[in-house]
Amino acid sequence: MLQVAYxxxxxxxVIARLAKRNIDASQMIDDVLxxxxxxxxxxxxxxxxxxxxxxxxKEIGNLFKSGKAAEANVLKEKxxxxxxxxxxxxxALNEKADALNELLYKxxxxxxxxxxxxxxxxxNEEVYREGDIPKLHSDALPHWELAKKYDIIDxxxxxxxxxxxxxVYKGKGARLQRALIAYFLDKNTEAGYTEVQLPHLVNEAxxxxxxxxxxxxxxxxxxxxxxxxxxPTAEVPATNLFRNDLLSESDLxxxxxxxxxxxxxxxxxxxxxxxxxxxxxxxxxxxILRIEHPNRSYDAxxxxxxxxxxxxxxxxxxxxxxxxxxxxxxFTSALTYDFEVFSTAQDRWLEISSVSNFENxxxxxxxxxxxxxxGKTELCHTLNGSSLALPRVLAGIxxxxxxxxxxxxxxVLIPYTGFEKI
RNA sequence: GGAGAAAUGGCAGAGUGGUCGAAUGCGGCAGUCUUGAAAACUGUUGAGGGUCACACCUCCGGGGGUUCGAAUCCCUCUUUCUCCGCCA
Numbered sequence: 001m002l003q004v005a006y007x008x009x010x011x012x013x014v015i016a017r018l019a020k021r022n023i024d025a026s027q028m029i030d031d032v033l034x035x036x037x038x039x040x041x042x043x044x045x046x047x048x049x050x051x052x053x054x055x056x057x058k059e060i061g062n063l064f065k066s067g068k069a070a071e072a073n074v075l076k077e078k079x080x081x082x083x084x085x086x087x088x089x090x091x092a093l094n095e096k097a098d099a100l101n102e103l104l105y106k107x108x109x110x111x112x113x114x115x116x117x118x119x120x121x122x123x124n125e126e127v128y129r130e131g132d133i134p135k136l137h138s139d140a141l142p143h144w145e146l147a148k149k150y151d152i153i154d155x156x157x158x159x160x161x162x163x164x165x166x167x168v169y170k171g172k173g174a175r176l177q178r179a180l181i182a183y184f185l186d187k188n189t190e191a192g193y194t195e196v197q198l199p200h201l202v203n204e205a206x207x208x209x210x211x212x213x214x215x216x217x218x219x220x221x222x223x224x225x226x227x228x229x230x231x232p233t234a235e236v237p238a239t240n241l242f243r244n245d246l247l248s249e250s251d252l253x254x255x256x257x258x259x260x261x262x263x264x265x266x267x268x269x270x271x272x273x274x275x276x277x278x279x280x281x282x283x284x285x286x287x288i289l290r291i292e293h294p295n296r297s298y299d300a301x302x303x304x305x306x307x308x309x310x311x312x313x314x315x316x317x318x319x320x321x322x323x324x325x326x327x328x329x330x331f332t333s334a335l336t337y338d339f340e341v342f343s344t345a346q347d348r349w350l351e352i353s354s355v356s357n358f359e360n361x362x363x364x365x366x367x368x369x370x371x372x373x374x375g376k377t378e379l380c381h382t383l384n385g386s387s388l389a390l391p392r393v394l395a396g397i398x399x400x401x402x403x404x405x406x407x408x409x410x411x412v413l414i415p416y417t418g419f420e421k422i
Numbered sequence: 423g424g425a426g427a428a429a430u431g432g433c434a435g436a437g438u439g440g441u442c443g444a445a446u447g448c449g450g451c452a453g454u455c456u457u458g459a460a461a462a463c464u465g466u467u468g469a470g471g472g473u474c475a476c477a478c479c480u481c482c483g484g485g486g487g488u489u490c491g492a493a494u495c496c497c498u499c500u501u502u503c504u505c506c507g508c509c510a
Contacts, residue, residue, distance in 0.1 A: 040471090040472075043472070043479080044470065044472070044473095044478090044479090046477055046479075047471085047472075047479040047480085048428095048479085049477075050478090050479060050480085051479065053490080053491090054478095054479090054491085056490070056491090057440075057490050057491040058440070058441095058490095058491080059490095060440090060490050060491070061440040061441090061490080061491065062440085064440090064490095073490090075490070076490045077490090078490090079490045079491090080490080082490095083490085210450080222438055226475090246432095246469075247466090248450090250430095367470095375451090377469080377470095394498085
């Protein structure tokens with residue numbers, strides 16, 4: 001969430017930049033500032049009341065010690081009024097503070113100045129393109145047909161044991177999936193990311209920390225018996241690793257990578273867009289995450305983008321990079337680059353990675369801070385990205401690497417798969 | 423799952439109703455000494471709110487309660503440890 005102090009000092013700029021998301025935030029911002037003013041006024045009143053009551057208590061203690069019980073009892077009566085006052089004040093204060101927080105939770109991050117304005121994915125700005133789109137033979141198939149033909153992914157079996165959106169990978173399909181995970185993790189650790197294995201269920205506090213709660217509750221699977229949530233992305237447990245941390249400047253940057261399955265309830269649309277691997281309730285993803293000094297976070301974003309580019313280049317998949325427009329930008333992000341692989345057989349682009357700088361938006365809610373060189377406490381910047389999301393990479397490989405007599409395995413993956421062709 | 427014990431500052435660890443935001447040690451930072459370093463010595467060193475700055479307020483695992491007053495007493499939740507049971 002945004003910092004109130006920042007809103008106070010940059011009110012017009014905040015409103016102007018939020019307009020890129022096609023929202024008029026002026027009313028919300030005014031409300032925030034009004035609530036904050038009320039909150040501070042109540043805080044001052046409460047503090048004064050408590051201060052008075054504290055000093056009376058001290059006096060009472062001293063009177064009792066010197067045997068002046070009668071005088072002490074007189075003072076005691078005085079404190080009861082103060083007690084009632086402070087009770088009322090603190091209730092009023094909590095109410096204001098809750099209202100303020102609730103409102104702040106609803107305001108998305110302020111987009112970076114280079115974010116293009118716009119409404120839909122049509123308005124995203126293509127900033128880079130690389131790789132040749134292969135010319136496939138005339139009866140080339142989409143990946144869901146290939147999956148059936150070579151018996152490597154079984155969607156029906158998944159329906160039987162769980163439901164739609166939970167595929168079963170089989171034989172060389174399962175092995176290819178495992179190869180990709182290992183390959184991605186190796187690339188990430190080579191680039192300096194520390195590998196972690198994370199829990200796949202998180203508690204409520206973690207859901208709040210990264211902003212899935214309270215608003216996007218319906219997007220996660222909820223284990224009601226224990227009040228835990230299945231993670232929608234490794235971002236949730238990985239970022240919460242640092243919740244409530246106060247780092248020293250020399251601890252920065254932190255760079256971690258982890259593989260997890262991801263669970264998402266969202267229903268999605270229909271037809272080809274959700275066909276096969278395009279949209280699933282459970283899928284695998286390798287994530288990269290950084291905690292950075294505010295001065296360095298945009299350099300870090302560039303490094304992350306370059307890193308993902310390197311992987312796609314090695315896999316020899318045709319891809320493009322989009323700078324997301326305000327309307328398409330995630331709630332917590334200040335700047336996001338999406339990577340899309342071209343699926344030749346489907347004749348469309350498939351999103352396979354999303355790399356974002358959240359600046360201090362997540363860190364504020366997480367209370368993730370560091371001591372700067374002046375000894376002052378400052379919020380860190382957080383960034384994360386997929387490196388990479390498995391299903392669509394798999395779809396892209398199956399479709400783009402198909403030949404009349406089987407599916408070729410990209411060269412860099414052969415050491416991981418142990419076979420060259422499906 | 424059952425029985426018991428515990429949770430205090432970056433770490434270790436004292437503190438059982440007012441003099442406690444909290445002894446002491448380690449660590450960190452600054453200084454003295456030194457060609458430099460180490461050692462030794464001196465000083466300093468939690469977070470949040472609030473203020474122009476002070477004052478002041480809150481925080482001793484989380485939440486609630488008793489009391490004029492709570493790190494300290496009570497309730498509750500969570501976590502950790504020990505023992506028993508079960509188990510990949």
